[in-house]
Amino acid sequence: MRKNLDAMTIGLALFSLFFGAGNLIFPPFLGMVAGDKWFLGFVIYFIFDIGLALIAMLAISLNDNKLNNVVGKIGQTPAKIIGVVLMICIGPAIVIPRTAATTYEMLSNSGVISGQGMLFFTLVYFAIVVLLTIRPTKVIDIIGNFLTPVLFIGLSFLIVYGIINPIGEISSVTMVDSIVKEGVTTGYQTMDVFGGLIFAGIIISSIISKGYKEKKEQRQITFKASMLASVLLLFVYGGLTYLGATVSTKFGLQVDRTGLLISITNGLLGRFGAIALSAIVSTACLTTAIGLTSASATYFNKLSNGKVSYKILVLLITGASITLANLGLDTIINVAGPILNLIYPVVLTMIVLSLVPKHNNVFVNYGAVLTVMGISIMVMLYRFGLGFDFINKLPLMDIELFWILPAFIGGALGGIIGELYRINREKIIRNKNSSKPVKVN
Numbered sequence: 001m002r003k004n005l006d007a008m009t010i011g012l013a014l015f016s017l018f019f020g021a022g023n024l025i026f027p028p029f030l031g032m033v034a035g036d037k038w039f040l041g042f043v044i045y046f047i048f049d050i051g052l053a054l055i056a057m058l059a060i061s062l063n064d065n066k067l068n069n070v071v072g073k074i075g076q077t078p079a080k081i082i083g084v085v086l087m088i089c090i091g092p093a094i095v096i097p098r099t100a101a102t103t104y105e106m107l108s109n110s111g112v113i114s115g116q117g118m119l120f121f122t123l124v125y126f127a128i129v130v131l132l133t134i135r136p137t138k139v140i141d142i143i144g145n146f147l148t149p150v151l152f153i154g155l156s157f158l159i160v161y162g163i164i165n166p167i168g169e170i171s172s173v174t175m176v177d178s179i180v181k182e183g184v185t186t187g188y189q190t191m192d193v194f195g196g197l198i199f200a201g202i203i204i205s206s207i208i209s210k211g212y213k214e215k216k217e218q219r220q221i222t223f224k225a226s227m228l229a230s231v232l233l234l235f236v237y238g239g240l241t242y243l244g245a246t247v248s249t250k251f252g253l254q255v256d257r258t259g260l261l262i263s264i265t266n267g268l269l270g271r272f273g274a275i276a277l278s279a280i281v282s283t284a285c286l287t288t289a290i291g292l293t294s295a296s297a298t299y300f301n302k303l304s305n306g307k308v309s310y311k312i313l314v315l316l317i318t319g320a321s322i323t324l325a326n327l328g329l330d331t332i333i334n335v336a337g338p339i340l341n342l343i344y345p346v347v348l349t350m351i352v353l354s355l356v357p358k359h360n361n362v363f364v365n366y367g368a369v370l371t372v373m374g375i376s377i378m379v380m381l382y383r384f385g386l387g388f389d390f391i392n393k394l395p396l397m398d399i400e401l402f403w404i405l406p407a408f409i410g411g412a413l414g415g416i417i418g419e420l421y422r423i424n425r426e427k428i429i430r431n432k433n434s435s436k437p438v439k440v441n
Contacts, residue, residue: 011228031244048187053196060200091296159239345403367414
C-alpha cells in the first residue's frame with residue numbers, strides 16, 4: 001500500500017516536471033495541420049516526446065543514475081561538452097526564453113495586455129525571475145503545487161467539453177507533406193528527452209529518500225510513477241491534438257501557436273475562459289523559468305568549481321533569455337529546429353548505447369556516435385544550402401530518422417575495427433613474450 005502511495009506521489013511530481021506550460025502550444029498546432037490524420041500525428045508525437053523521455057530515464061537508472069555515464073560513451077570530455085549543450089538548450093538558449101515569449105503571446109492574444117510592448121514585458125518578467133531565483137522562496141513551490149492540479153483540471157474540462165461540443169468539422173486535407181515527420185519534429189521541439197535525462201536523477205533521489213535502497217524496489221516505483229505520468233500526459237496531449245483538429249478548417253499555417261490555443265479556448269468557453277487559461281498558463285511559464293534559471297545557474301556554478309558566482313550566472317542567463325525572447329516565439333521555434341535536429345540524433349544514439357549490455361569494445365561507441373554526429377552536421381549544412389546532395393537519399397530522411405542506419409553501420413564498423421585492434425594487440429604481446437630468453441637453472 002505504501003509503495004503504491006509513494007509511486008502515485010512521485011508520478012504526480014514527474015507529471016509536473018514534464019508538464020511544461022510551453023508544451024501546450026505544440027499539440028493543438030499538430031492536430032490542426034494533420035486534420036483527420038490527427039491521431040497518427042499524436043501517436044508519433046507521443047512516442048518521440050514522452051516515450052523517448054521515459055527511455056532516457058531508464059538509461060539513467062541503468063547507468064548508476066549518472067548523466068555522464070550515458071552521454072560519456074566516447075569519453076568524459078565529450079560528456080561535459082554534451083552536458084553543457086543540453087543545459088544551454090533547456091536553459092537560456094531555447095526553453096527559458098520560450099516561456100517568456102509564450103507568456104507574452106498568451107496574454108496579448110487574450111487581450112489581457114497590449115501587443116506592442118514585448119521588450120518592457122520581458123524586462124519585467126525576467127526581473128521577477130531574478131528576484132525569486134536569487135532569493136529562493138516557498139512561494140514558488142506553493143504556486144507550482146497549486147497550479148499543476150488547477151491547470152490539469154482546467155484543461156481536462158476544456159478537452160471533454162471540446163469532445164462533446166466540437167468547434168467545427170475536421171478537415172480531410174493535411175497541411176503538411178508528412179504527418180509522421182511533423183510528429184517527430186514536434187516531439188523533438190518539446191525537448192522532454194533532455195528533461196528525462198536530468199529529471200531521472202531527481203526522481204531516483206526522491207525514491208531513495210523515502211527509504212527504498214534496493215535497486216529492484218527503486219525500479220518498481222519508477223515504473224509505476226512513469227506509467228501514471230504517461231497516462232495523464234497521454235490524455236492531455238491527445239485531447240489537445242484532437243481540439244486542434246476540430247479547427248483545421250478554420251485556420252491555416254500562418255496562425256501562431258499561442259493564438260491557436262487561445263482561439264480554441266475562446267470558441268469553447270468564451271473570452272473569460274481564454275483569459276483564465278492564459279493567466280494560469282502564464283504563471284506556470286514563470287515558475288518553469290524560475291526553476292530552469294536556478295538549475296542552469298547551479299549547474300554552471302559547479303562546472304566552474306565556484307569561480308563564477310551563482311548570482312552572476314543568474315544575471316547572465318536572464319540577460320541572454322531577454323535577448324532571445326524578444327525574437328518572438330515563432331523565431332525561437334524555427335531557430336531551435338536545426339539545432340535540435342543536430343543534437344537529438346547524437347543524444348539518442350548515446351541513450352541506445354546505454355541500454356545495450358556492457359561490452360569492452362569502446363570502438364562500437366566511437367563508430368556509432370561519430371558517424372551520427374558527422375551525418376547530422378552534413379544534414380544541417382545541406383539545409384543551409386552548402387552541398388551534400390546525397391543526404392536526400394538517406395533511408396528515413398523524409399521522416400527525420402536519417403541517423404538510425406548510419407548509427408548501426410558506424411557501430412558495426414567500429415566494432416570490427418576494435419576487434420581487429422584487439423587481435424593485433426594480443427598478437428604483439430604474444431610475440432614479445434615468446435621472444436624473451438628462457439632462464440636455465
